[in-house]
Amino acid sequence: MLPRGRPRALGAAALLLLLLLIGFFLFGGDLEYVRPRGAAALDGDPPADRGGHNLSDCVPPRPLPPKCELLHVAIVCAGHNSSRDLNTLVKSVLFYRKNPLHFHLVTDAVARNILEMLFHTWMVPAVGVSFYDLEELKPQVSWIPNKHYSGLYGLMKLVLPGALPPDLARVIVLDTDVTFASDIAELWALFAHFSDKQVIGLVENQSDWYLGNLWRNHRPWPALGRGFNTGVILLRLDRLRQAGWGQMWKLTATRELLTLPATSLADQDIFNAVIKEHPGLVQPLPCVWNVQLSDHTLAERCYSEASDLKVIHWNSPKKLRVKNKHVEYFRNLYLTFLEYDGNLLRRELFGCPSPPPPGTEQLQRALAQLDEEDACFEFRQQQLTVHRVHISFLPHEPLPPRPHDVTLVAQLSMDRLQMLEALCRHWPGPMSLALYLTDAEAQQFLRFVEASAVLSARQDVAYHVVYREGPLYPVNELRNVALAQALTPYVFLSDIDFLPAYSLYDYLRASIEQLKLDSERKVALVVPAFETLHYRFSFPSSKAELLALLDSGSLYTFRYHEWPQGHAPTDYARWREAQTPYRVQWAADYEPYVVVPRDCPRYDPRFVGFGWNKVAHIVELDAQEYELLVLPEAFTIHLPHAPSLDISRFRSSPAYRDCLQALKDEFHQDLSRHYGAAALKYLTALQQPPGPA
C-alpha cells in the first residue's frame, strides 16, 4: 500500500513535508490535545493502541469517536429473508461495538413486524431502533426503471436524507448482506476525514463493471473510473439536505434515463452518476471497509495487502456460493455471526450511561429479589427470562383470513423436527409453530426445511424461533408465542407429537360452521386424544378404523396407563357412540386438546419445564366459562418417542417435583385472587382423590 518506486517515494516525501507543515498550522496548538492520551496510557490505558507505539509520535486526526458517542446506522430491509440477514449483520456489529448505537430501519410491513419483536425481546443495552415505512417512501423511487435483483429496495437508499429525522447529521448506511469484522466506530471515525465539501464516503468498486465493454453492448452508467460500491456508505445528511440532494440525484437519474433504459445496479448507478458529475462530493474510503465478494471481484488486491479486514460484502446474487478462491475464509467469518448466540450480546457497555431497554429495570429488580438458596431458584429465574423471539423466521404467505378457519398451534425443539413432514401431511391448513432453538440450530432448521420438498411447498406454515436461554424448557411461553401469531379466527391447540386425523382440518371448519360458532362465543371443541405405543403404525383413516384398532389393543386412549384422569372427562365410551357434539364438564387434571377462538386465555408462563402446563390452561378456560364440546368425528393420535433431553433431565429429580407443587399452589392462589369464590372448586377438586377413569 506504500507508494512503490522512487518517483512515488519522492512524491510521498514531498507530501509528507507538506502535511507536516499543514499539521503544524492546523494542530500547532493541539499538542495539548494529543499529550493527555500519552499520559492516560500510564493510568491503565494501554500505551499502544490501534497502532501507536506512542501516540504522541504521530498526529492522527482523531482515531475513534469520543467514547460514548451515539452512532447511527440506517438499513433498508424488506421481507423474511432480508430480516434474517439483518439479524446476522446486527450481531456482527454488536459483537465488536463499544459505542451506543441507533438503528434506523426502513422496512416493509413484514420486516417491521419481525424486527420490532426481535429488538423488543433482544433487550440489548445502548441500542435504539426506529422504523420508517418503506411503502411511504416508495413513490419517490418507483418511477425509476431498475433491473437489479434488489428491486426497489436498493433504490431506497437515495431517499434517506429526506426520510431520516431532520436533525440527524450523519449516518452509516449498510446493505443487509455485509458482515462486520471490526468495531463500527472505526468506520464512523472516517467522517472526520471529510473535507468541508464532501458528503458521501464510499469504497471503490472492486469489479470492472463501470469500465464498460465487459461484453458487446455492455454500457454501464457513468462513473469515476471503476466507480463506487454502495454497500457501505457514510452520509453527511446535513450537508446533503443543504445541497439539495433530493433534486440533485433525481436530475441526474432523469438525464441518464434519457439514454439508458434502466438502472442495472439500482441506487449504485445513480450514486455513481451523481459523483461523476460532482466528484467533490465523495470521500473515498479504504477498501477494507467494503470487501466485495463477487465472482469477478478484484477484492483480493485489497485484502491480500491489508492485514485487517473490516467489512465483508456478499454482493453477488450467489452470496455464499460465490466462486472466489478465499471464499472459505470469508464464509467462516459470516458463519461466525450467523450461528453466534445473540443472547451473549445483551452485555452492557461499561462507562456509557444509557437508558436501559424498556422493561430491563423491572426485570433486574425481580431477578435481584430472587433467593439463590431457594430450591426453586432455577424455576423463578427461568420464569423471568425474556427470550429473544424471531417470528416468521421463514417466508410465509398466509391466505386471507376465512371465517371458520383454524390454525394448528404447537411448539417444539430440535429433537422433534422429524415430526414436521408427517404433520404437514396430516394437517393441510395453516399452522403456527414455535421452535425453541439456539442460533446455530436455527440455521440447521433452515437447511432442514430447504431440503424437504414437503416443507418447502407449504406457504401457510409460520415458524417462530424462540432462542434458547436457561436450563428449563419454557413450554407455555412457547405456546403463547405460537398462539399470538395465529391469524385465523380459531386455533387448534395441539402438541408436536400428535398427528391429527387426515380429515380433522376440514371437519373442524365444517363443525364450526354447522355449530354456528362465532368468535364471541366461549366454546372449546374437544378433539379426543389417543396413543400408540408401537413405533411402526398405520394411521387409521376413519373413526371406524380407529375404534377397531382400539379394540384390538393397537391403540389406547391417551395416557390410559399412567394418567387416565387427564382425559377421562372426554368420556371415550360416549364418544364411541356419539353422532353429534356433546357437552362435558371440567374435572380435576383434565387436559384435552381443544379448538378455541384465537383470543382465548394465554397459557400461564410460570409453568416452565414439564408438568401441569396444559392442565392450568384448561382450568383457566373453565374459570372463564368456556363450554367444552366434544366432537364425535375428531381424533388425534400421539406417537411414541424417547423422552426429550429437556424432560429426562428433570423428571427423576424430587426437587423438581417439589417446585412443580409450589408452582401449582401459587397458580391456585392467583386463581382465587382473580375469580374469587368461583375458583374454590379447583382447589377442592385438587384435594379429592381422582375418581374412576
Next chain:
Amino acid sequence: MLPRGRPRALGAAALLLLLLLIGFFLFGGDLEYVRPRGAAALDGDPPADRGGHNLSDCVPPRPLPPKCELLHVAIVCAGHNSSRDLNTLVKSVLFYRKNPLHFHLVTDAVARNILEMLFHTWMVPAVGVSFYDLEELKPQVSWIPNKHYSGLYGLMKLVLPGALPPDLARVIVLDTDVTFASDIAELWALFAHFSDKQVIGLVENQSDWYLGNLWRNHRPWPALGRGFNTGVILLRLDRLRQAGWGQMWKLTATRELLTLPATSLADQDIFNAVIKEHPGLVQPLPCVWNVQLSDHTLAERCYSEASDLKVIHWNSPKKLRVKNKHVEYFRNLYLTFLEYDGNLLRRELFGCPSPPPPGTEQLQRALAQLDEEDACFEFRQQQLTVHRVHISFLPHEPLPPRPHDVTLVAQLSMDRLQMLEALCRHWPGPMSLALYLTDAEAQQFLRFVEASAVLSARQDVAYHVVYREGPLYPVNELRNVALAQALTPYVFLSDIDFLPAYSLYDYLRASIEQLKLDSERKVALVVPAFETLHYRFSFPSSKAELLALLDSGSLYTFRYHEWPQGHAPTDYARWREAQTPYRVQWAADYEPYVVVPRDCPRYDPRFVGFGWNKVAHIVELDAQEYELLVLPEAFTIHLPHAPSLDISRFRSSPAYRDCLQALKDEFHQDLSRHYGAAALKYLTALQQPPGPA
C-alpha cells in the same frame, strides 16, 4: 423507459441547470483537489487506513509486530479439565490473531494425549505446537511447599526459561483460565516497551492480597505494593537466561521459605518476591491485559475506565460462579469462545506464507479433484473432511488393563444422550464412546453428565468428542475414533440404541477366558440382536425370559420385518437351543454385533451417512478370516426411537441411494485389490437374491 411527457422533461432540464449552477459555486475550485485522490483510489490503494486520512500524515513507530512475525505462547496444562480450558483459550486467541503462532505446551501425559490429537486434527494454518514433559520438569519445583489450588502446575512457569528452546528469546505465558478479547499481537507489541534491563512484563494484582492484614496472621509473600498477577506474563527468555534466572528465583524462594511455611499463590508468590528484590526487572503492563475476576477484585477500576478489555482472567477457584456485579458481561465473552465453532478458525492467514499443517496439501489436492457436478459430490467431500477430535473430553480414570476385559464401543449424537444412563446400568464395564457434536453441544453434553448422578459416578466411560462438520453423518469415522481409544484387549462393537443383557459384560469376560482366546486369535464373538417395537418395555433378565417375550410377540429378532438377512446367519433357531458357542458362516449383508480383539480391522470411513457401514466391516473381518462364534447366553436388544435427523434427511432421497450403491461398488473394487480372488465371493454373494431368512 424514458421519462414520459413534456412537463417532466422540462422540469428536469430546469433542475439540471439549477444544479449545475449550484455545483459550480459549491465545488468549483475543488475539482483539482479531488482528482488525485480519486486517481489513487482507482489503483485499488485505499487512501486512508487505520484511521489515517493518508498514512503519510503519520509515522507511527511500529504499532504492532511486523506483519507475519511468529509469536510464541507458552501454557502449562495438565489433566482433562485443563485441556478443555486450553481449548477455549486457544479459540479466543485464534479468533483475533493475525500472526502465525507457536504454542509451547508443558503438559502431563493425559493433556498431551488429548492436545496432540486436538491440534493434529484441527489443522489450523500458521499454528505450530510443541510439547514439553511436565513430569521431567517437576523435580525443579517439587521441593517448594505450596498451598495454591493449581498445585505444582502453577509453579512450573518458573522453569520455562530453562525448559523452552535455548534460541527462543521471547514468549507470552498464559494461564489456561484466561480469555482473549483482542489480537495477541497487541500484547506481543508491548515487548517493544521493555527497557534494556526489564525481563518480565506483568499486570498489577487487582486484589489487596499482597498488602497483607486481610485477617489476623495473614502474612503474604513480599511484593511491590499490590504485587503482580502471573496469569499473563511477557518473558524475555534470553535476558532471563543471561541474568541467571534459575538461580535467582531459587535463592529468593529458599530464603523466604525460611520464615514462610509455603507459597499461597504458587509461582506468583515467588515472582513477586524476586521482583520486590529486583524492581528493575519488571515492566508493568496496562491492566486491561489481565482483568482479574475474583470475588474481591478491584478490576472494576480498570475496566470501567478502559473502553477496551483485552484479556479476562478467571483467577478465582469459583471461576464463572464468581461474585462480581459485571460477571454476566465477562461470562458472555467467555461463553462466546466456549461455544465457538473451532472449525471456523481453520481459515488461512492472508499474505503470511507459512507451511500448511501436515496433510493439508494432499487434502486440498483431493478436494480440488472432486467434481462439483458429481451427484455424489457431498459424499466425496464428507469422506475427505478431517474432523476435529477431542478425545477424553471428560475426566476418565481407566482401570489397569485386565487380560479378558471388554470395552463397549459405540457412537452417538445429541439426540441419543438419553440412552447413556440406561446403557451405564446395563454395562458396568469400560466404554469408549464417540460423540458427534458441535462445540456448543459439547458444553450441553458436559452439563448433562454433571447433572446425572449415574453418569458422574462412572470413571471408566471415556467420551470422545468429534466436532460436527459437513452434511453427512460420518458414522464409521466415529466408530473408529471410539475403537482406537479402547484400552482393553477386547471390544464389543455396539450401537447406541441397543441395551445389552445385564449379565453381558461378566458373561463376555467369562466366555473369553473359557474359550481360552488370546488377542492373537482372529475370532469374532456374535451377540445375537433383538428388538422391541414397544416404547415401554420391561427388559428380560435371562435368556429364558427373552425367549418367552419372543414367543409372545413382544420381542422380535432384530430387523425381522425389514432386513432379515442382516442377522439371519446368526441362526436364531439354533441359538434357542444352544448350550455352547457355535460357529456360523458369513453370508451377504450379515451385520451382527460382535466382540473382537482391539486390533481388529477399522471400519471403512468411506461409508458416511447411513447404510451398509457395518456390513462392510463384517465383510472385512471375514476376508481376514475371523472365525464367527455365536455365544449361547449373550443378547442385546434394540429400543425403538424416532429416526434421527441425520437419517431422515437422506433416507427418502433416490440420489442418496444411488451414491450408497456407488460406495458399495468402490468398496468391492478395493476388496478385490486387497484380497484378490478370495474377495470374489463377496461380489458374487451380492449378486444373488438373499436366501430365506
